[in-house]
Amino acid sequence: MSAAEAVLPDLLAPTLVRVAKVTRETHDTFTLTTQAMPGSELPVFSPGQFSMLYNFGVGEIPISISGDPEQFDRIVYTIRSVGKVSHAVISHKAGDSIAMRGPLGTSVGP
Numbered sequence: 204m205s206a207a208e209a210v211l212p213d214l215l216a217p218t219l220v221r222v223a224k225v226t227r228e229t230h231d232t233f234t235l236t237t238q239a240m241p242g243s244e245l246p247v248f249s250p251g252q253f254s255m256l257y258n259f260g261v262g263e264i265p266i267s268i269s270g271d272p273e274q275f276d277r278i279v280y281t282i283r284s285v286g287k288v289s290h291a292v293i294s295h296k297a298g299d300s301i302a303m304r305g306p307l308g309t310s311v312g313p
C-alpha cells in the first residue's frame with residue numbers, strides 16, 4: 204500500500220465534530236466554529252483547504268476552512284446560506300454534532 208493509499212481512508216471517512224458556536228456575520232452569512240468530540244482530535248489543515256460538511260438527512264457540501272491553522276482546538280468555516288444544506292448547517296446550535304470529511308484540496312502555501 205502506498206503512502207497516499209494509507210491516508211485516503213481517513214480523508215474519505217466522515218468524522219463527527221461538535222458545533223461550538225454559530226455567529227451571524229451578515230443577513231445570509233454565518234461563521235461556524237467546530238471542535239473535536241470528547242476523546243478525539245481535529246485533523247490538521249493548511250490554508251486553502253476545504254472540508255466536506257455533512258448534515259444528517261439533508262446532504263453534504265464543500266466549505267473552505269476560514270480559521271487559523273495554528274489554532275488546533277477548532278476548525279472554522281464561513282458559510283453563505285444559499286440552499287438546503289448550507290441552511291441546515293448554519294441552523295445548528297452549540298452542542299450539536301455534524302460530520303466532516305477532510306481536509307481536502309491543496310494549500311496556498313509557498
Ligand SMILES: Cc1cc2nc3c(=O)[nH]c(=O)nc-3n(C[C@H](O)[C@H](O)[C@H](O)COP(=O)(O)OP(=O)(O)OC[C@H]3O[C@@H](n4cnc5c(N)ncnc54)[C@H](O)[C@@H]3O)c2cc1C
Pocket residue numbers: 253262264265266267268281282283284285286287288289290
Ligand atoms: C471547494 C469549494 C469551497 C467552497 N467554500 C465555500 C465557503 O467557504 N463558504 C460558502 O458559503 N460556500 C462555499 N462553497 C460553495 C458551497 O459549497 C455551496 O454554496 C453549497 O454547496 C450550496 O449547497 P446548498 O445545498 O446549501 O444549496 P443548493 O440547494 O444546492 O442550492 C445551490 C444554489 O441553487 C439555488 N437554488 C436551489 N434550489 C433552487 C430552486 N428551486 N430554484 C432556483 N434556485 C435554486 C440556490 O439559491 C443556490 O444559489 C464552496 C464550494 C466549493 C466547491
